Amino acid sequence: MASNEMKLLGAWPSPFVLRARIALNIKSVEYEFMEENVLVTKSDLLLKSNPVYKKIPVLIHGERPICESLIIVQYVDEVWASGPAILPSDPYDRAVARFWAVYLDDKWFPSLTAILMSDGEEAKKTALEQAIQGLDLLEEAFTKCSKGQNFFGGDKIGYLDIALGSFLGWVRVIQIMANVSLIDESKTPNLFKWDQDFSGHDAVKDVLPETDKLVEFSKFLVAKVKGSGTK
Amino acid sequence: MASNEMKLLGAWPSPFVLRARIALNIKSVEYEFMEENVLVTKSDLLLKSNPVYKKIPVLIHGERPICESLIIVQYVDEVWASGPAILPSDPYDRAVARFWAVYLDDKWFPSLTAILMSDGEEAKKTALEQAIQGLDLLEEAFTKCSKGQNFFGGDKIGYLDIALGSFLGWVRVIQIMANVSLIDESKTPNLFKWDQDFSGHDAVKDVLPETDKLVEFSKFLVAKVKGSGTK
Numbered sequence: 533m534a535s536n537e538m539k540l541l542g543a544w545p546s547p548f549v550l551r552a553r554i555a556l557n558i559k560s561v562e563y564e565f566m567e568e569n570v571l572v573t574k575s576d577l578l579l580k581s582n583p584v585y586k587k588i589p590v591l592i593h594g595e596r597p598i599c600e601s602l603i604i605v606q607y608v609d610e611v612w613a614s615g616p617a618i619l620p621s622d623p624y625d626r627a628v629a630r631f632w633a634v635y636l637d638d639k640w641f642p643s644l645t646a647i648l649m650s651d652g653e654e655a656k657k658t659a660l661e662q663a664i665q666g667l668d669l670l671e672e673a674f675t676k677c678s679k680g681q682n683f684f685g686g687d688k689i690g691y692l693d694i695a696l697g698s699f700l701g702w703v704r705v706i707q708i709m710a711n712v713s714l715i716d717e718s719k720t721p722n723l724f725k726w727d728q729d730f731s732g733h734d735a736v737k738d739v740l741p742e743t744d745k746l747v748e749f750s751k752f753l754v755a756k757v758k759g760s761g762t763k
Numbered sequence: 764m765a766s767n768e769m770k771l772l773g774a775w776p777s778p779f780v781l782r783a784r785i786a787l788n789i790k791s792v793e794y795e796f797m798e799e800n801v802l803v804t805k806s807d808l809l810l811k812s813n814p815v816y817k818k819i820p821v822l823i824h825g826e827r828p829i830c831e832s833l834i835i836v837q838y839v840d841e842v843w844a845s846g847p848a849i850l851p852s853d854p855y856d857r858a859v860a861r862f863w864a865v866y867l868d869d870k871w872f873p874s875l876t877a878i879l880m881s882d883g884e885e886a887k888k889t890a891l892e893q894a895i896q897g898l899d900l901l902e903e904a905f906t907k908c909s910k911g912q913n914f915f916g917g918d919k920i921g922y923l924d925i926a927l928g929s930f931l932g933w934v935r936v937i938q939i940m941a942n943v944s945l946i947d948e949s950k951t952p953n954l955f956k957w958d959q960d961f962s963g964h965d966a967v968k969d970v971l972p973e974t975d976k977l978v979e980f981s982k983f984l985v986a987k988v989k990g991s992g993t994k
Contacts, residue, residue, distance in 0.1 A: 584866060584900065598858045600865060610854035623841035627829045634831060635815060669815065 538563035539592040541578050543570060544741055545749045547641075547698040548601035549589040554694050555608040557735035559615035563591075571756060602633055605694055619691050625677070626691075629684065632673055633695035640666035641699060647710050648754055660712055667720050670696065674722040682729045689733055697730045704743045705750045769794035770823040772809050774801060775972055776980045778872075778929040779832035780820040785925050786839040788966035790846035794822075802987060833864055836925055850922050856908070857922075860915065863904055864926035871897035872930060878941050879985055891943055898951050901927065905953040913960045920964055928961045935974045936981045 540556070540563050542549030556563055568578055568588050581590045581597035591598045591607070598607050609618035620626050643666060646659035677684040677692060684692035703714050717724045731740055771787070771794050773780030787794055799809055799819050812821045812828035822829045822838070829838050840849035851857050874897060877890035908915040908923060915923035934945050948955045962971060 593855070596855055598855070599862055603858050603861045603865070606861070607854050607858040610857065623838050624824070624827055624829070626841065627834050627838040630834045630837070631830055634834070 537594055539566055540564070541566050541568055541575070541581065541590040541592070542588050543568050545701075545746055545753075546588060547702055550698040550701075550739060550741075551601040551694050552589045552591055552604045552608070553739045554689070554698065554735050555605040555618060557739065558618060558689060559608055559612035561608065561612060571753075601698075602637070602695065605691060609691075616688055617690070618685075618694065620685065628673075628677060629690065629692040629695075632670065632677075632684075632692050635666075635669075636695050636699070640670075644699065644702060644706060644714075647706050647712070648750065649757060651758075656710070660710070663714065667714060667723060671720040671722050674726060678722075678726075683726065689730065689735060693726075693730055697727075697736065700727060700731060701741045701743065701746050702750075705746050708743070708747055709750060768825055770797055771795070772797050772799055772806070772812065772821040772823070773819050774799050776932075776977055776984075777819060778933055781929040781932075781970060781972075782832040782925050783820045783822055783835045783839070784970045785920070785929065785966050786836040786849060788970065789849060789920060790839055790843035792839065792843060802984075832929075833868070833926065836922060840922075847919055848921070849916075849925065851916065859904075859908060860921065860923040860926075863901065863908075863915075863923050866897075866900075867926050867930070871901075875930065875933060875937060875945075878937050878943070879981065880988060882989075887941070891941070894945065898945060898954060902951040902953050905957060909953075909957075914957065920961065920966060924957075924961055928958075928967065931958060931962060932972045932974065932977050933981075936977050939974070939978055940981060 538556075538561060540549070540552055542552065542565060544567065553565070566575075566577070568575055570578075570588060574586055577592075578588065578590060579586055581592060582588075582599045585599065587599070589599075589601055589604060591604045593607075593611070598604050605618060620629055640663065643659050643662035647656055647663060650656045650659055673692075674684060677686075679686055681687045683689050684696070689697075700715075706712065707714055713719070715723045715727050730736060769787075769792060771780070771783055773783065773796060775798065784796070797806075797808070799806055801809075801819060805817055808823075809819065809821060810817055812823060813819075813830045816830065818830070820830075820832055820835060822835045824838075824842070829835050836849060851860055871894065874890050874893035878887055878894060881887045881890055904923075905915060908917075910917055912918045914920050915927070920928075931946075937943065938945055944950070946954045946958050961967060
């Protein structure tokens with residue numbers, strides 16, 4: 533497929549955009565990456581392609597936009613069904629992977645960002661506790677999902693690997709900025725090993741943002757969010 | 764399948780539980796409905812089956828719990844793949860249906876409930892405007908999804924029909940309690956016609972809660988929520 537048939541509207545620091553990139557890499561799909569700087573302005577193409585949320589990522593396949601990162605990953609899996617499967621083949625395993633992916637977006641990632649963004653030590657401490665509790669749940673989920681292999685998806689990267697793995701850059705940022713330990717060899721040995729396998733994977737390693745660059749961006753983002761008086 | 768192999772933990776007023784019931788009806792799957800009174804207490808089976816959220820619905824298939832209504836609907840569709848399809852067959856149509864289903868849960872239903880639950884006329888007015896804007900978007904989405912047929916899913920009830928249709932009882936309650944018009948023959952003619960077709964469908968009509976009963980329940984719920992000082 534020619535790259536002009538597939539466009540991804542995204543931004544390099546976004547974990548949600550990263551999900552789409554990893555899914556496209558797994559399926560060896562070429563695409564044009566169109567960097568948006570959504571903190572400054574939004575392109576006409578973005579506003580037209582995602583009028584409801586006006587948010588990245590948007591995958592544009594031909595003329596048709598697909599929005600929301602987890603929906604994009606499922607779309608890519610279904611359209612390029614002949615490539616390596618992303619969703620598990622068993623319906624129950626799919627339901628479990630979908631459950632944890634929704635948990636990550638609804639509960640866990642908000643706790644993670646609140647470690648950086650909250651005002652006051654008490655709120656930061658609560659956020660840290662919630663993020664660590666979430667990692668304990670995911671450590672346990674890994675045992676059940678991976679069935680003794682390297683990834684949540686078994687012997688290959690799957691849906692939940694992508695859903696959680698897209699946040700690893702921000703986990704590293706928060707470990708540095710807040711001087712905390714999140715994914716840890718002693719407390720979460722499964723996730724610690726998984727992090728190494730995932731981050732070094734061919735579909736991932738070239739699109740994971742560099743930690744130093746992400747740390748600099750996070751300083752800018754925190755200043756902007758706190759400066760605007762919103763959370 | 765014998766009913767003792769399939770249990771649904773639910774409560775009759777819950778739109779999210781209704782989704783699971785409609786999906787099971789579409790596939791003609793027998794199940795035991797186990798009514799939970801979550802406003803008073805939660806059963807040990809619920810706490811054990813959904814330890815993360817402790818929320819209904821939970822479908823228990825054999826010994827395995829499946830949580831989250833939209834995930835349950837997809838699970839039912841995938842396990843009983845030989846029955847009438849619930850998700851569209853085309854990957855793009857699936858992505859569109861999934862997009863609107865997430866929109867309903869994340870944005871639209873919170874606006875709908877805020878019409879009843881908000882304190883102050885200004886907040887209620889804002890919620891009503893947001894709910895109506897959402898219905899305008901869904902009215903437009905209906906044209907694209909239905910392709911000239913009776914349902915979002917085309918000639919049969921599909922994923923988005925279930926996702927939105929499960930809220931119809933609460934739409935009626937809010938129309939009565941707040942004395943507003945939401946799904947309206949003049950403003951949303953597609954949704955008005957669709958409401959009639961959906962509500963009268965064999966898989967739906969016997970599980971849709973009666974409006975009078977739901978109105979009474981809503982009075983109790985509003986008093987309870989407002990009395991506890993939470994929203």
